[in-house]
Amino acid sequence: MKVLIVYGTKYGCTKKCAEILKSYLTGEVTVISAKAAPASLKSYDVVFIGGSVYMGKMRKEVIRFCSKNKIELMNKRLGIFVCCYTPNGTEGFIETLFSQEILSHASYVTCVGGEMNYEKMNVIYRKMFQALNKIDDFKKGFIEPQIHIEELQILAEKVMK
Numbered sequence: 001m002k003v004l005i006v007y008g009t010k011y012g013c014t015k016k017c018a019e020i021l022k023s024y025l026t027g028e029v030t031v032i033s034a035k036a037a038p039a040s041l042k043s044y045d046v047v048f049i050g051g052s053v054y055m056g057k058m059r060k061e062v063i064r065f066c067s068k069n070k071i072e073l074m075n076k077r078l079g080i081f082v083c084c085y086t087p088n089g090t091e092g093f094i095e096t097l098f099s100q101e102i103l104s105h106a107s108y109v110t111c112v113g114g115e116m117n118y119e120k121m122n123v124i125y126r127k128m129f130q131a132l133n134k135i136d137d138f139k140k141g142f143i144e145p146q147i148h149i150e151e152l153q154i155l156a157e158k159v160m161k
C-alpha cells in the first residue's frame with residue numbers, strides 16, 4: 001500500500017501534523033509539501049491532503065494541488081485535514097475551504113487544531129493578533145489552538161479501514 005501525505009504550511013504546524021499522521025499509518029508513506037508534490041499520483045493508493053487556514057482561506061498551494069489533480073484524486077482513497085483555530089465541527093467552515101466534489105469524495109475530513117507560532121509570525125500578524133485580543137467579541141470566541149493528536153489517529157483509521 002503506497003500512501004502520499006501532501007501538506008501546505010506557513011509556520012510548520014501542518015507539516016508536524018502530517019508527520020504525526022504518518023506515525024499512525026503502515027505501508028510505504030511519503031510526506032511532501034504541496035509545492036513539491038509529484039506530477040502524477042498514479043503510483044499511490046491513498047492520498048491525504050492537509051493545509052492551514054489564513055484569513056478564512058486554505059493555503060494556495062493546497063488548492064492548486066487539488067485542482068491540478070482533481071481527476072486522479074477522485075480515483076483515490078482520500079483523507080483531508082485542516083490546521084486552524086476554528087474548532088472541529090464548526091458548521092459550514094470546511095465547506096468554504098475545499099470544493100464540494102473533493103469533500104464528498106473524501107472518506108474523512110477533519111479540523112485537527114493548530115498552533116499559533118507567534119515567535120515565527122511577522123510583525124504585522126503578531127500585532128494584528130495582539131489587537132484582536134483586546135476586542136472582547138474576538139477574545140470570547142478565540143481559544144488558543146493546539147494539535148488534536150487523537151483526531152489525526154481517527155483520520156488514519158477512517159481512511160485506511
Ligand SMILES: Cc1cc2nc3c(=O)[nH]c(=O)nc-3n(C[C@H](O)[C@H](O)[C@H](O)COP(=O)(O)O)c2cc1C
Pocket residue numbers: 008009010011012013014015051052053054055056057083084085086113114115116117121125
Ligand atoms: C495571520 C493568521 C491568520 C489566521 N487566520 C485563520 C482563520 O481565518 N481561521 C482559522 O481557523 N485559523 C486561522 N489562523 C490559524 C492558523 O491556521 C493556525 O495557526 C495553523 O496551525 C497554522 O498552521 P501552519 O503553521 O501549518 O501554517 C490564522 C493564523 C495566522 C497567523
